Amino acid sequence: MGKVCTRCVMDDSDPGVHFDTEGRCDVCARYLEQKELRGYRPVRSDETLKQLVAAMKKAGEGREFDCVLGLSGGVDSSYMAYVAHEHGLRVLAVHVDTGWNSEMAVRNIERVCNGLGYELHTIVMDWPTMKELQRAYMFSGLANLDVPQDHLFCAAVYRFAKEYGVKYLLNGSNLATEGASAPFSAQHSYRDFWEMKSVYRRHGRGKSLQKYIHLNLREAWFGVPGVTKVNLLDYVPYTKTDAIAFLTERFGWEYYGGKHFESRFTKWFQSVYLPRRFGYDKRRYHLTCLVMNGEMTREQALEELARPAYPENEMLEDEAYILKKLDISPEQWADEMRKPPAAEGTYFSQAGLFRLAKKTLGAAGLDRVKSSRVHPMEPSKNE
Ligand SMILES: [Zn+2]
Numbered sequence: 426m427g428k429v430c431t432r433c434v435m436d437d438s439d440p441g442v443h444f445d446t447e448g449r450c451d452v453c454a455r456y457l458e459q460k461e462l463r464g465y466r467p468v469r470s471d472e473t474l475k476q477l478v479a480a481m482k483k484a485g486e487g488r489e490f491d492c493v494l495g496l497s498g499g500v501d502s503s504y505m506a507y508v509a510h511e512h513g514l515r516v517l518a519v520h521v522d523t524g525w526n527s528e529m530a531v532r533n534i535e536r537v538c539n540g541l542g543y544e545l546h547t548i549v550m551d552w553p554t555m556k557e558l559q560r561a562y563m564f565s566g567l568a569n570l571d572v573p574q575d576h577l578f579c580a581a582v583y584r585f586a587k588e589y590g591v592k593y594l595l596n597g598s599n600l601a602t603e604g605a606s607a608p609f610s611a612q613h614s615y616r617d618f619w620e621m622k623s624v625y626r627r628h629g630r631g632k633s634l635q636k637y638i639h640l641n642l643r644e645a646w647f648g649v650p651g652v653t654k655v656n657l658l659d660y661v662p663y664t665k666t667d668a669i670a671f672l673t674e675r676f677g678w679e680y681y682g683g684k685h686f687e688s689r690f691t692k693w694f695q696s697v698y699l700p701r702r703f704g705y706d707k708r709r710y711h712l713t714c715l716v717m718n719g720e721m722t723r724e725q726a727l728e729e730l731a732r733p734a735y736p737e738n739e740m741l742e743d744e745a746y747i748l749k750k751l752d753i754s755p756e757q758w759a760d761e762m763r764k765p766p767a768a769e770g771t772y773f774s775q776a777g778l779f780r781l782a783k784k785t786l787g788a789a790g791l792d793r794v795k796s797s798r799v800h801p802m803e804p805s806k807n808e
Contacts, residue, residue, distance in 0.1 A: 433713040434726045456604045456717045474660035478512045484592040490517040492593040495582040498530030498687045501597035503537045504668040510541045518543040521581045523574045530687035536676040548581045551636040560751045561628035566767030570694045575615035580638045599658035602665045604714045616645040620774035684711040693743040696734035
């Protein structure tokens, strides 16, 4: 076993993690720094939330909705839907069916929407398009195979915001259970449609991606003009444990057993593909956040990591199901898994442009531009 952080459970299996002289890593250090800066604080956060809600209601005057919210059926988005309802916000609830929903996720979404009286707007992605794009990613040699799902989800929510003229977008990302940023996810942005096209040109089978809903360059970097993103869960006390207990009790919601396991593809990708091909277990990061959020001890997290993410026979079943659904033979897949991962720069991406912007504007300038995407009431790094 490699080097493990003495404060959380990150280890050196992710090359993006660095350790100080006392063996503490920069992931939990960043978590603490961000918690100090923008974590939930009684009174201060309550007051900010009140102002935010008032601003959303004002912007929603004369319109059908105050805000748009993407529902995946997972803990964060489900609980956020409840919080928004509690504050009297008129929510445009959006779901994207990428073809990988677990039955439990579908039931959860229905229960939450029925319980809160939300009408659900669902985009069902054209499966042949989704299939070909997802299939191309399987042969990409990249670590993040979830890009086609994540990008679509984000783009679809933006599309609804534009269509209904909604000015606020509620986002389930939260500091408490997801931390500041994961080293792994920082390496592969899901917002980059240039890279997706590049992957598809090389590994796709030629079907047009015209039906795939995607972000343009401006949306990928700055969001939709006039639409403010709000990480609503950062303004309330939030723990995963309490949220699950509450949702179960209130809506008959069911927990699906792991972070992002509401999608059958993501469950397999995180638990089987990543550890096997990249030696990286995403649970380390998810559990680190729970340790830092005071929901479990470091020892409990280490014990959980020592067990498989879910039963081996179910992993095999999931893999067989996914390969069949994507028209990949077991031999083709075994062959692919023997290849080395894609080297950096294999695909044409927006990363080069990003580096150039950073060089021109400087790191601080770029931070300023990027921070214009989040709600202006959130304290900036300089405060
Ligand atoms: Zn750490």
